[in-house]
Amino acid sequence: MAKNNKTKLNSKTVKKLNKSSSRLRAGILVKATQKSATTPTKLPVVRVAGVSALAKSYEKSTRNLAGKSTPKLKFSTTWQYAPSLEATDQVKLEKKYDLFINGKFQEPNSGKYFATLNPATENKIADVAEANEQDVTLAVSAARNAYDNVWSRMAGKERAKYIFRIARLIQERAKELSIIETMDGGKPVRESRTVDIPLAAAHFFYYAGWADKMEFAFPGRQPQALGVAGQIIPWNFPLLMAAWKIAPALAAGNTVVLKPAETTPLTALKLAEIIQQAELPPGVVNIITGAGPTGAALVNHPDLNKIAFTGSTEIGKIIQRAAAGTGKKLTLELGGKSANIIFEDAAIDQAVEGVVNAIFFNQGHVCCAGSRLFVQESVAAMVIRKLQDRLESLSVGDPLDKNTDIGAINSKMQLDKINAYLDVGVKEGALMYQNSCPLPKKGYWCRPTIFTEVAQSHKIVQEEIFGPVLTVQTFRTPEEAIEKANNTPYGLAGGIWTEKGSKIFKLTSQIRAGVLWANTYNKFDPTSPFGGYKESGMGREGGVHGLLPYVKF
Amino acid sequence: MENRISVQKTYKIYVDGKFPRTESGRFFEFKSPKGNMTANVSLCSRKDFRDAVVAARAAQPKWASASAYNRGQILYRIAEMLEGRRSQFVEELIWEGSSEVQAQAEVSASIDRLVYYAGWSDKYQQIFSAVNPVASSHFNFSVLEPTGVVGIICPESTALLGLVSLMAPIIVGGNSCVILSSSSKPLSSITFAEVLETSDVPAGVVNILTGMRAELVKQFAQHMDVNALAICGDENEKSLCEVEAVENLKRVRAYDIQDWALSLAQGPYFISDFQEIKTTWHPIGI
Numbered sequence: 001m002a003k004n005n006k007t008k009l010n011s012k013t014v015k016k017l018n019k020s021s022s023r024l025r026a027g028i029l030v031k032a033t034q035k036s037a038t039t040p041t042k043l044p045v046v047r048v049a050g051v052s053a054l055a056k057s058y059e060k061s062t063r064n065l066a067g068k069s070t071p072k073l074k075f076s077t078t079w080q081y082a083p084s085l086e087a088t089d090q091v092k093l094e095k096k097y098d099l100f101i102n103g104k105f106q107e108p109n110s111g112k113y114f115a116t117l118n119p120a121t122e123n124k125i126a127d128v129a130e131a132n133e134q135d136v137t138l139a140v141s142a143a144r145n146a147y148d149n150v151w152s153r154m155a156g157k158e159r160a161k162y163i164f165r166i167a168r169l170i171q172e173r174a175k176e177l178s179i180i181e182t183m184d185g186g187k188p189v190r191e192s193r194t195v196d197i198p199l200a201a202a203h204f205f206y207y208a209g210w211a212d213k214m215e216f217a218f219p220g221r222q223p224q225a226l227g228v229a230g231q232i233i234p235w236n237f238p239l240l241m242a243a244w245k246i247a248p249a250l251a252a253g254n255t256v257v258l259k260p261a262e263t264t265p266l267t268a269l270k271l272a273e274i275i276q277q278a279e280l281p282p283g284v285v286n287i288i289t290g291a292g293p294t295g296a297a298l299v300n301h302p303d304l305n306k307i308a309f310t311g312s313t314e315i316g317k318i319i320q321r322a323a324a325g326t327g328k329k330l331t332l333e334l335g336g337k338s339a340n341i342i343f344e345d346a347a348i349d350q351a352v353e354g355v356v357n358a359i360f361f362n363q364g365h366v367c368c369a370g371s372r373l374f375v376q377e378s379v380a381a382m383v384i385r386k387l388q389d390r391l392e393s394l395s396v397g398d399p400l401d402k403n404t405d406i407g408a409i410n411s412k413m414q415l416d417k418i419n420a421y422l423d424v425g426v427k428e429g430a431l432m433y434q435n436s437c438p439l440p441k442k443g444y445w446c447r448p449t450i451f452t453e454v455a456q457s458h459k460i461v462q463e464e465i466f467g468p469v470l471t472v473q474t475f476r477t478p479e480e481a482i483e484k485a486n487n488t489p490y491g492l493a494g495g496i497w498t499e500k501g502s503k504i505f506k507l508t509s510q511i512r513a514g515v516l517w518a519n520t521y522n523k524f525d526p527t528s529p530f531g532g533y534k535e536s537g538m539g540r541e542g543g544v545h546g547l548l549p550y551v552k553f
Numbered sequence: 554m555e556n557r558i559s560v561q562k563t564y565k566i567y568v569d570g571k572f573p574r575t576e577s578g579r580f581f582e583f584k585s586p587k588g589n590m591t592a593n594v595s596l597c598s599r600k601d602f603r604d605a606v607v608a609a610r611a612a613q614p615k616w617a618s619a620s621a622y623n624r625g626q627i628l629y630r631i632a633e634m635l636e637g638r639r640s641q642f643v644e645e646l647i648w649e650g651s652s653e654v655q656a657q658a659e660v661s662a663s664i665d666r667l668v669y670y671a672g673w674s675d676k677y678q679q680i681f682s683a684v685n686p687v688a689s690s691h692f693n694f695s696v697l698e699p700t701g702v703v704g705i706i707c708p709e710s711t712a713l714l715g716l717v718s719l720m721a722p723i724i725v726g727g728n729s730c731v732i733l734s735s736s737s738k739p740l741s742s743i744t745f746a747e748v749l750e751t752s753d754v755p756a757g758v759v760n761i762l763t764g765m766r767a768e769l770v771k772q773f774a775q776h777m778d779v780n781a782l783a784i785c786g787d788e789n790e791k792s793l794c795e796v797e798a799v800e801n802l803k804r805v806r807a808y809d810i811q812d813w814a815l816s817l818a819q820g821p822y823f824i825s826d827f828q829e830i831k832t833t834w835h836p837i838g839i
Contacts, residue, residue: 202688219680220820313802320799325792332802489801508833509698518835525687529695529830534780535802540830543685545695553822 029433081395084402086189091179096127097265099135099289100272102142103282109134114291116265119186120399120408120443128265131288136257136297139286143228143255144303146283151255152225154281156212163208163250165278166271170201170243173274177267181239182399184266186408186444187362189400199524200243203542206526207247210547214252217544223551225253226329227305230298232319233268234311235261235410236365236466242268244541245308246285247526252550254306255284259298262291263411296322304328308549310367313464313490313535331539331549333367333531335464336492339485340370340521341507343478344378346497350519352386355470358495358521360394360448363406364468365414367536368493370521372461374481377474384452384472391435391448398440406468409444418446418467425451425460430471456487464490478503482510491533495521514540564739566595566763567746569608570756575601581765583739585648594739597764599772602731605760606778609702609729612757617699617727625674628725630752632667635660638748642713642741649712649738662814663717669819670721677726677821681828690837697828699727700804701780704773706766706794708785712738713745714813716761719783722823724758728781731760733773739763766790774798774805781827783808 096113098105110132115124131139151159170177177200178193187196214223229249233241238260249256260268272287288294299307299322309319310333323330340358342351358370375383399407409415426432434447448468454461461471475481485494493515496507508516514532517523524530529545531537539549564583565572577598584591595601616624635642639660646656678697685693703723708715712735723730734742746761762769770790773782774797781804784794791807798805806826810818 221822317799317802320802321796324795324799325788334802504835508831512701514829514831516831516833518833520691520834520836523687523689523691523834525685525689525693527685528687528693528834529683529685529832531830533700533829533831538802538804543695543832544683545830 029431081403083398085398086179086182086400086402088179088183088400091176091183093126093180093266097129097269097289099129099131099139100269100275100285100287101135101139101283102146102286103276103280105272106138108132109138114262116184116263117411118183119263119410120183120440122442122444125183126266128262128269128289131259131290131294131297133297135288136294136301139257139288140228140230140298140301140303142283142286143257146281147225147227147255150281151250151284152253156214156253159250159253160208160211162278162280162284163204163211163247166274166280167201167204167208169274169277170197170204170239170271173270174198174201177239177270179400180270181264181267182407185235185238185264186399186410187365188404188407190402190404191362191407195524196237196240199526200239203240203243203247203526207251207546210248210544211251211253214547214551217547218551218553221553223252223547223553226550226552227254228303229254229256229306229308229550230301230304231256231258231308232295232298232311233258233260235264236362236367238264239267239271241310242271244310248541248546249306249308249550250284252547254550257286257288257298257304259288259290259295262289265289299323302326306550307331308539309333316537329549329552331541332537333539333541334492334535334537335466336367336369336490336532336536337372337462337464337488338368338370338490338493338495338513339372339374339481339511340495341374341475341481341485341497342376342379342383343496343498343500343503344376345499345503346379347499347519348379348383348386351497352383352390354495354497354519354521355387356390356394359470360406360468361522363409363446365410365466366522368515368522368530369466370493370495371465371470372485373470373472374475374484375472376481377476380472380474384450387450387470387472388433391433391450392437394435394437394448396435396437396439396445396447406448409446409467412444414466415444415446418465418469421460421463421465421467421469422449425454425458425469425471428454428458428460430454430458430460456484462488478506482507486510486512489535492531492536493517562592564592564594564743564763566597566601567743567749567759567761568601568605569612569760570750572746572750575764576604577601586650590648592740594743594763597762597769599769601762601764602769602772603776605731605762606702606776608757609731609760610778612755613699613702613727613729616724616729616755616758619727621675621678624725624727625671627753628667628671628674628721631748631754632664632671634748634752635664635667635745638744639664641744645741645744646713649740658814659711659714663714666714666717666819667721670725670824673722673821673824674725677824680821681825685832687834691834692837693832693834695830695832697726697825698831700827700829701728702778703728703730703827704776704779704782705730705732706770706773706782706784706786706790707733707735707742708810708813709735709737711813713741715785716742716745718813718818718823719785719808720759722819723783723827724754726824726828728827729758731773731779732762733766733769734761734763736764736766770794771797774803775800777801779803781806783827785810
């Protein structure tokens with residue numbers, strides 16, 4: 001268990017620090033010794049625990065700009081929090097999980113199982129069945145049978161009651177689910193118990209109520225269910241994504257085969273238990289586990305009427321290609337590189353908190369993460385200083401500790417990917433700043449990271465990193481901010497920070513993205529449609545608009 | 554007057570508010586079924602298509618920011634201009650193979666469809682947008698925004714009504730478009746461009762090309778700066794479009810409508826097919 005160094009402010013030391021020429025930025029600055037993006041050899045990085053000339057100039061200008069309103073924080077003294085671990089004794093986990101098909105847990109035809117690890121400890125939690133093509137066919141047949149014989153014939157108000165039951169059972173078992181979510185995925189338990197699990201329950205509760213009101217959803221049209229939906233969900237919000245997929249599908253009268261991600265299958269399998277407990281008719285929801293090949297077998301199954309996928313744009317395109325010409329209706333919720341824009345007239349401290357939430361929530365494993373920060377030039381130095389200070393106060397460590405801000409990276413694979421981007425960022429000449437808190441010895445960890453001195457052309461600005469990595473750019477005019485924000489093939493989300501209402505509406509109407517947060521970020525609600533423009537996807541999830549992908553007229 | 558030699562029209566294409574011939578210099582021959590009319594129609598190249606997309610992209614933001622009232626009036630103006638020139642369209646539709654009765658009906662239906670969508674301009678938003686009762690202390694609303702630049706592959710039959718029925722909901726929603734007219738019945742489409750040009754439709758909002766489907770449909774589907782595609786075609790063309798559209802996640806809407814005169818061939822869902830939902834959050838507090 002890592003001890004988390006928290007900041008403690010001391011006015012004397014602040015003064016001293018301000019005067020001292022050798023004042024330390026507590027974080028770690030990394031800059032390439034030579035700006036070569038093509039150097040094939042190992043990265044020639046210099047890790048400097050101190051200040052670069054640039055950071056010094058930031059501090060100088062910060063003093064001028066912000067004066068006493070931005071006191072220096074001293075990080076060398078420690079404020080230690082006692083660990084506050086969430087107890088795991090009430091969590092019931094099997095050693096081995098089978099496939100949930102037709103209302104029962106069944107051994108896979110493949111005969112194979114794979115381990116799901118706790119990314120914070122690298123210990124195996126359980127073995128999980130790997131579904132092959134035969135298993136996929138079994139699951140789809142079960143869903144088809146349930147659709148033809150039970151679910152499509154059931155009155156909407158009865159379907160509703162089953163979905164309400166699921167919502168209630170999730171609420172009842174919320175603590176167990178949030179702990180498992182954190183163990184399996186690495187996210188801080190503070191987030192899983194306040195965001196993931198309550199929102200998952202809320203989603204079922206919201207869509208349950210639609211089941212007997214579908215004729216009011218689409219004026220002038222009579223919506224009908226599609227049939228069997230194949231749904232593939234990612235590892236960043238495992239149970240919540242399952243809820244986003246299953247709830248509207250069932251409400252609209254479809255049956256489901258769901259495949260959770262291979263690194264985070266456990267809460268979906270717990271959901272299968274809940275579905276049994278709710279006595280949902282067998283086959284209405286089937287949950288099969290496996291990796292890419294299982295997903296491919298599901299997508300390519302000819303008896304699906306609908307495919308819903310949340311994940312990377314790369315895989316999304318493969319799925320769109322596979323679905324082309326088959327008549328399967330498609331919803332894609334894909335990647336993003338969302339802009340977060342701070343104007344000089346923003347409430348700066350609030351904006352800095354918002355930026356931290358936008359990029360470091362769930363280790364940055366968020367498709368709509370505010371990964372590109374744009375700061376108006378006049379306040380850039382101050383904002384960067386404040387961000388660096390705030391960064392230093394974030395604790396990285398045991399996700400089960402209620403004090404933890406940033407948990408474990410979901411998998412070794414993802415950590416390698418993030419680290420590769422960090423290397424590229426430094427190689428391309430950007431200035432990397434990371435916090436300096438101690439990291440646990442085992443597990444997959446990434447310090448929260450800020451890159452400054454980046455350009456639009458940099459890979460770390462263009463590509464989705466899906467980790468706690470923020471790039472910072474500046475702008476002068478609103479038009480420049482809009483142009484830079486839109487300069488990406490993605491269009492999932494965006495954030496605007498200003499106290500001026502008319503500026504909010506100018507920006508929110510001109511940024512080409514599906515969700516815009518003004519003076520807030522990363523808020524979600526079952527009544528609120530979510531989804532992307534451009535290459536961030538097609539279709540919406542949430543709200544009345546989230547029913548459309550699951551009906552035909 | 555009987556000995557007078559009539560002046561024949563050169564059928565051009567319509568790009569960025571201008572009437573050029575194809576950059577390729579190529580043409581294909583149109584012959585009316587009765588043989589009483591021939592024309593050398595532009596055989597557009599993919600370069601023509603790319604030029605048209607550039608024009609459509611440039612025109613789109615300003616068109617989208619025009620008021621709904623303004624867009625509605627412009628749609629209505631197109632109807633006025635078409636009504637005024639109906640005899641010319643009836644003549645051309647007959648050249649394209651319609652009977653007099655069919656031609657009259659098709660022109661009437663086209664005019665009525667424009668009026669229908671003119672009326673939707675300031676109403677579809679209220680039908681499809683929402684204020685969402687989120688559980689946290691935020692004001693949250695979802696509105697429709699145009700998808701952007703839309704490619705339109707027209708049906709081969711009822712060339713005029715098909716074009717109008719696809720174009721009107723797409724532009725009334727603030728999109729711009731590049732249209733590939735019916736290959737077999739291209740005349741009325743180009744004459745319709747003349748109607749657009751005199752109806753205050755800003756240059757580039759609608760661009761109309763003539764040419765061969767086999768050559769151009771794939772280009773429409775592949776272009777990285779086209780956001781969506783409306784296609785009326787056979788299963789092969791539909792599949793081709795869906796496959797080729799993947800690279801920029803183009804939204805493909807395929808319409809299997811045989812009779813565009815039916816009332817089911819119109820409605821606000823033809824508008825919302827080319828709209829994106831944008832959701833905006835703001836905290837409530839002091």
